[in-house]
Amino acid sequence: MVLEKVESVATVPRIRSYVYNLDEQMEGGIPKGFVVLVCGRPGSMKSSLTYFMMHMQALKEGRRGVYFTLEQNRASFARHLSHIGLDPDASDRVTILDVSALRRTFGDRGPKGDTNWLEAIVSQAASFKSQYECEIVAIDSMSALYSLHEFQNPRRELFHFFEGLRALDVTIFLISEMFDPTKEIFARYEVEDFLADAVIHLKVDRRDGGSNLYLGIVKMRETRHSRDYFPLIVEPEGFEIVPH
């Protein structure tokens, strides 16, 4: 019985992060089909890390992905990625989809003035998957999405949002900004980390005029993972954590 359980855990298909030394800390990668919250304060490289993982999956394993950017425009994001050595044109398998441009052109309320953005983004991701066969979806950011959606009952609506995402049967990265520097609140409504299958937390430690990044796996279902925070290094060759 125990042996069977161990085998089933070991055979969960996983998506490698390609962050050097990280996959070893989580049984080889993120379980395929998980909804992953990537959270941190401004400047913690949430978007860059997420795009890096998608970029490497495309280059090394041919997996297609779509990265929805709700506030930063595509050109600006692409320039930023180029500065850290990631060329968005190196692979046509990751599409950066500039929802901010659509918002600027057509307005935030949608064509009929009553767009439910939580449903609309899930529906668009489903439509993208159906036509272009993607396996990874990123939504940047949750705060931007929340600014477009008028919640009546956040807990209930977010439950259905996460279930809708999970039903897509792709691996999802949700980028979540943490605003309160005094608290470890991973997302605005404080239920997102319960609803997500995994939480990756990026910390910025600013002291003595310096700034260091740390990465911690706060939660990852179906995975024996380290709960330590590791120094995160960004090199021209890619991201790397330094194990203890």
Add this chain to the structure above:
Amino acid sequence: MSPELEIRLVESMRPLFGDFAESALQQQKAKLGMRHSMGRDEYLRLVEEIKAMCSVIAGPSIADRLYQGLVAIVQEGA
């Protein structure tokens, strides 16, 4: 051209334009001064414009894939 043609074009645009697919198509039609009773060549001009718009929001590679699909729909509808 078949009245269903625009419905097929909009559906094909939905993965990239989401809920704004129809608005994007109508906006490009208005920009080109197109009204009812459009012929094949006008639709081909229209999909060129949609490709250019898509290139801005999603990049040239996927815009090209969308364009190929839209052209095929127009050719089938001709």
